[in-house]
Amino acid sequence: MFSEHMNGEAAKLVESGGNSLYEWQDTPNDNHLFDCIVGSMVAASHCGIKSAEEKPVKVNKRKTSIAG
Numbered sequence: 001m002f003s004e005h006m007n008g009e010a011a012k013l014v015e016s017g018g019n020s021l022y023e024w025q026d027t028p029n030d031n032h033l034f035d036c037i038v039g040s041m042v043a044a045s046h047c048g049i050k051s052a053e054e055k056p057v058k059v060n061k062r063k064t065s066i067a068g
Contacts, residue, residue, distance in 0.1 A: 005033035 008031025011022040 002033060004029045005031055006037070008032075008034045 008027055008029040009024045010027055011024055014021055014023045
């Protein structure tokens with residue numbers, strides 16, 4: 001059932017005017033679990049969780065001092 005839901009939508013590469021994007025189209029299978037996985041990935045990204053392939057971003061920290 002899980003694999004059927006993961007194949008519930010198919011990506012098609014669309015190119016126009018030098019831009020390209022994936023357009024998702026429904027297939028005859030249900031896709032409720034696919035939607036849950038995508039939602040979980042969006043939530044993880046929003047929380048700052050990165051995939052293993054992504055390199056960490058170097059953050060420049062400014063030192064501040066309070067004159068007093």
